[in-house]
Amino acid sequence: xxxxxxxxxxxxxxxxxxxxxxxxxxxxxxxxxxxxxxxxxxxxxxxxxxxxxxxxxxxxxxxxxxxxxxxxxxxxxxxxxxxxxxxxxxxxxxxxxxxxxxxxxxxxxxxxxxxxxxxxxxxxxxxxxxxxxxxxxxxxxxxxxxxxxxxxxxxxxxxxxxxxxxxxxxxxxxxxxxxxxxxxxxxxxxxxxxxxxxxxxxxxxxxxxxxxx
Numbered sequence: 001x002x003x004x005x006x007x008x009x010x011x012x013x014x015x016x017x018x019x020x021x022x023x024x025x026x027x028x029x030x031x032x033x034x035x036x037x038x039x040x041x042x043x044x045x046x047x048x049x050x051x052x053x054x055x056x057x058x059x060x061x062x063x064x065x066x067x068x069x070x071x072x073x074x075x076x077x078x079x080x081x082x083x084x085x086x087x088x089x090x091x092x093x094x095x096x097x098x099x100x101x102x103x104x105x106x107x108x109x110x111x112x113x114x115x116x117x118x119x120x121x122x123x124x125x126x127x128x129x130x131x132x133x134x135x136x137x138x139x140x141x142x143x144x145x146x147x148x149x150x151x152x153x154x155x156x157x158x159x160x161x162x163x164x165x166x167x168x169x170x171x172x173x174x175x176x177x178x179x180x181x182x183x184x185x186x187x188x189x190x191x192x193x194x195x196x197x198x199x200x201x202x203x204x205x206x207x208x209x210x211x212x213x
Contacts, residue, residue: 015144071176078112078116146170183198
């Protein structure tokens with residue numbers, strides 16, 4: 001995430017979870033209060049701005065590394081809903097634990113609901129309705145919602161997949177997690193890494209699961 005000005009950095013910090021913002025302000029308060037009180041006013045203001053920029057940049061980088069932004073393809077959300085085991089489920093748990101920030105779009109949510117609400121799925125998975133409702137409630141509260149309108153044609157074999165890429169770009173994601181071969185073949189898009197659920201869980205989350213099927 002390229003941030004060039006204090007205003008851009010401030011806007012980015014506003015999007016951090018509330019607990020992280022509180023922590024950041026406490027650190028700033030302890031570091032800045034009283035440090036420049038004996039200086040001339042103009043000199044103090046200039047020094048504080050420089051110090052503020054340095055501290056905010058460093059702290060924001062730490063928080064972003066700890067809570068990377070990720071877009072989950074619809075197939076990953078579906079897998080995590082149908083089974084509480086496997087790599088997709090591990091990733092969803094990490095999101096619920098606020099180790100990751102998930103980005104969604106109307107397209108992703110609508111495609112997810114269109115699949116998981118099919119009659120044959122409801123017949124096979126008895127508690128699927130409760131899981132779907134719980135996930136949608138969680139995403140409504142915690143997810144970053146973007147329009148996700150495709151900005152260019154990238155995947156000619158399946159143009160619908162361009163909506164996943166657009167969601168990641170607009171949400172300033174660091175990762176896209178997908179089981180779709182068309183998307184995975186890209187490996188990266190506009191600086192955003194594209195990984196399978198297995199690779200993301202083992203390489204980024206450093207979690208393993210005994211049963212992955």
